[in-house]
Amino acid sequence: MMALFLRDLKLSVRAGGGALIGVLFFMTVVAVIPFGVGPDLNLLSRIGPAIVWIGALLSALLGLDRLFQAERDDGSLDIILMQDTPLALTVFVKCLAHWTGSCLPLVIASPLLSLFMNMNEVAIGAVMLTLFVGSPALTFIGAVGAAVAVALPRGGLLVSILVLPFAIPVLIFGVSATYAAVEDPAPFMPPFMILSALTLLFAALGPVAAAAALRQSSD
Amino acid sequence: MSTTSLVISKVTGLANPTRFLALAARMIPWMAVITVLLFAAGLYMSFASTSDYQQGYTVRIMYVHVPAAWLAMMCYSVMALSAIGTLVWRHPLADVSHKSAAPLGAAFTLISLITGSLWGKPMWGTWWVWDARLTSVFILFLMYLGIIALNRAMDDPGKAARVSAVLILVGFVNIPIIKFSVEWWNTLHQPASVMRMDGPTIDKAFLWPLLVMAIAFTMLFFTLHIAAMRNEILRRRVTAQRRLAARMAGRGEE
Amino acid sequence: MGLNVENLAARRGDDLLFSQISFELKPGEALVLTGANGSGKSTLLRVVAGLLRPEAGHVSFVGAADGEARPAGEVSHYLGHRNAMKPELSVDENLSFWQDFLGDSDGGKGLSILEAAEEVGLGGITHLPFGYLSAGQQRRFALAKLLVAYRPIWILDEPTAALDAAADRMFARLVSGHLAAGGIVLAATHQPLGLDGVKELRMKGFAGTVQDIAA
Numbered sequence: 001m002m003a004l005f006l007r008d009l010k011l012s013v014r015a016g017g018g019a020l021i022g023v024l025f026f027m028t029v030v031a032v033i034p035f036g037v038g039p040d041l042n043l044l045s046r047i048g049p050a051i052v053w054i055g056a057l058l059s060a061l062l063g064l065d066r067l068f069q070a071e072r073d074d075g076s077l078d079i080i081l082m083q084d085t086p087l088a089l090t091v092f093v094k095c096l097a098h099w100t101g102s103c104l105p106l107v108i109a110s111p112l113l114s115l116f117m118n119m120n121e122v123a124i125g126a127v128m129l130t131l132f133v134g135s136p137a138l139t140f141i142g143a144v145g146a147a148v149a150v151a152l153p154r155g156g157l158l159v160s161i162l163v164l165p166f167a168i169p170v171l172i173f174g175v176s177a178t179y180a181a182v183e184d185p186a187p188f189m190p191p192f193m194i195l196s197a198l199t200l201l202f203a204a205l206g207p208v209a210a211a212a213a214l215r216q217s218s219d
Numbered sequence: 220m221s222t223t224s225l226v227i228s229k230v231t232g233l234a235n236p237t238r239f240l241a242l243a244a245r246m247i248p249w250m251a252v253i254t255v256l257l258f259a260a261g262l263y264m265s266f267a268s269t270s271d272y273q274q275g276y277t278v279r280i281m282y283v284h285v286p287a288a289w290l291a292m293m294c295y296s297v298m299a300l301s302a303i304g305t306l307v308w309r310h311p312l313a314d315v316s317h318k319s320a321a322p323l324g325a326a327f328t329l330i331s332l333i334t335g336s337l338w339g340k341p342m343w344g345t346w347w348v349w350d351a352r353l354t355s356v357f358i359l360f361l362m363y364l365g366i367i368a369l370n371r372a373m374d375d376p377g378k379a380a381r382v383s384a385v386l387i388l389v390g391f392v393n394i395p396i397i398k399f400s401v402e403w404w405n406t407l408h409q410p411a412s413v414m415r416m417d418g419p420t421i422d423k424a425f426l427w428p429l430l431v432m433a434i435a436f437t438m439l440f441f442t443l444h445i446a447a448m449r450n451e452i453l454r455r456r457v458t459a460q461r462r463l464a465a466r467m468a469g470r471g472e473e
Numbered sequence: 474m475g476l477n478v479e480n481l482a483a484r485r486g487d488d489l490l491f492s493q494i495s496f497e498l499k500p501g502e503a504l505v506l507t508g509a510n511g512s513g514k515s516t517l518l519r520v521v522a523g524l525l526r527p528e529a530g531h532v533s534f535v536g537a538a539d540g541e542a543r544p545a546g547e548v549s550h551y552l553g554h555r556n557a558m559k560p561e562l563s564v565d566e567n568l569s570f571w572q573d574f575l576g577d578s579d580g581g582k583g584l585s586i587l588e589a590a591e592e593v594g595l596g597g598i599t600h601l602p603f604g605y606l607s608a609g610q611q612r613r614f615a616l617a618k619l620l621v622a623y624r625p626i627w628i629l630d631e632p633t634a635a636l637d638a639a640a641d642r643m644f645a646r647l648v649s650g651h652l653a654a655g656g657i658v659l660a661a662t663h664q665p666l667g668l669d670g671v672k673e674l675r676m677k678g679f680a681g682t683v684q685d686i687a688a
Contacts, residue, residue, distance in 0.1 A: 001574075002573070003569070003570050003573030003574050004570070004574055006570075007559075007562070007566070007570045010561075010562060010566070011559060011561055011562070014561045014562070073555075074555050074556065074557055074558065074559065074560075075553050075554070075555030075556060075557040076557040076558075076559075078519075078522070078524055078551055078553055078557070079551060079557050079571075079575075080574075081523075081524060082522055082523055082524065082546040082547065082549065082551060083547065083574075083575070084547040218524050218525065
């Protein structure tokens with residue numbers, strides 16, 4: 001399993017890998033927002049956490065469609081399906097590798113983009129923490145979409161459409177935890193705990209569902 | 220010295236990468252020494268200079284910020300010239316030149332963005348504002364990263380060079396926008412004070428360290444650029460050798 | 474003991490590709506599937522590997538060690554039309570990944586990567602990226618993948634496609650070595666494999682519609 005993790009990580013960093021593209025997309029999405037809403041710093045700092053979260057959400061979905069499709073294209077998926085190790089475990093490890101290769105760079109880039117949004121130090125820390133805790137949920141949800149769409153030739157857009165509705169709860173609690181950290185009356189812990197619970201729930205549910213979908217799609 | 224690589228690629232049109240490698244091997248040590256000396260002088264002058272009566276010590280950030288910003292734009296101009304070399308003369312050195320300049324440009328742009336926001340926090344009270352100058356430089360940074368990503372995404376270096384050359388030339392419209400943004404729009408960033416038609420408006424006490432630092436940064440760029448080009452040529456030769464090794468393998472038994 | 478296939482049937486759409494296929498392979502035996510394109514060779518192999526669900530019948534493998542029946546896929550190597558190797562990674566990285574990921578089945582041990590590369594005649598170039606290699610070399614390393622982790626059953630779909638005559642002989646040597654060690658080989662091909670004493674199953678394709686089974 002460690003071998004699978006390391007291989008997927010290597011692939012994401014090697015030429016043509018998704019790590020750099022994801023961060024670049026993240027920066028570009030966040031950078032166009034001020035052109036749309038205007039450069040008012042107070043407004044930007046108010047909507048900043050939401051913008052950074054939405055940018056991270058979209059970037060996290062970007063490379064997901066290749067999660068299983070790349071394996072299918074070169075025949076590796078067949079061999080992975082045949083093993084007696086539980087398929088859900090294999091999917092879980094693949095998700096972890098994808099998160100480390102594609103989502104962790106987003107978490108690391110988020111403070112920089114928060115500065116562009118004129119957010120204060122507490123808000124920056126809160127965005128980084130909530131993204132760190134919440135983004136694995138996005139990967140696990142996305143794995144289900146990627147598994148469902150694995151046999152489709154142009155599955156990329158479809159994966160995003162399938163996954164986005166399920167990602168909404170993560171977005172809600174991620175953003176509300178960040179705002180709770182900045183604005184006094186609302187407590188930070190309740191939404192943050194729910195966000196953590198969502199990640200744990202999807203970490204258990206996502207790989208099982210994705211494994212079931214992969215078994216069905218074999219032809 | 221600064222235009223050696225361009226002279227080779229444009230005037231003669233004959234220079235082959237091997238001759239370039241020999242030239243680079245001779246030049247790089249000298250250029251590195253000159254760069255170090257210039258930086259020693261420039262940094263000494265920067266720290267010895269008086270502090271500004273308004274800005275205090277933070278004025279010294281300027282000695283890094285301004286040269287880095289100039290270099291960010293000059294690097295793009297070098298890349299644009301190389302891109303013309305790629306598209307018009309199809310010269311292999313031009314391909315190598317703009318590919319290896321992109322990471323350097325991104326680094327200089329990042330330095331100017333970081334030093335700018337370090338200066339902006341005490342002076343303007345914020346790390347970042349979305350005014351025309353800052354935004355256009357940030358877009359320049361994104362363009363550098365985009366070009367790097369494009370080069371990485373393509374297997375065939377020749378094709379990658381031609382495609383990214385087109386992208387570089389299209390993106391060149393951003394350079395005059397950056398240069399004149401402080402005059403066309405009313406921005407928070409101060410207007411140019413050194414490169415002006417009617418002579419510099421900056422005080423001599425600040426001008427000299429700035430100029431020395433600017434020359435030091437320029438030398439640093441060309442040293443790194445030639446070294447990066449050499450590395451890229453060597454990297455391509457290694458790739459070619461490995462492909463050859465793959466073709467030769469298994470021939471013996473037939 | 475061995476691979477047991479009973480009354481297997483599979484369909485594509487509403488048509489049955491084959492039905493009532495039964496065979497038994499003991500350790501050291503090989504079966505070659507022949508037949509025209511579209512006669513269902515690949516489908517039969519994928520059903521045996523457990524990648525497709527059969528319409529009827531079942532496939533099982535009884536190991537020498539425990540005498541328990543288990544799905545054949547778990548103790549099989551499957552080599553399909555594609556090589557299951559990543560062009561971005563070196564041959565060495567590819568093979569060592571599969572070696573770690575697959576592990577050895579009971580009753581055997583895989584070769585080291587170096588030995589496996591020597592076996593397929595490409596010892597010196599495991600450090601190269603897989604994508605640099607020619608189609609024939611890639612196929613040879615895909616065969617080396619069968620050697621680095623032990624599996625009693627080899628399921629091979631057109632294994633000698635893209636291979637030249639020398640590589641064909643190398644492949645025949647690998648297969649006879651595997652059979653001599655008590656392995657089982659199930660292969661689909663329309664080229665002669667150059668093996669003696671193997672069973673042959675001729676696939677005819679279209680075996681009626683689904684309604685025929687019910688009737």
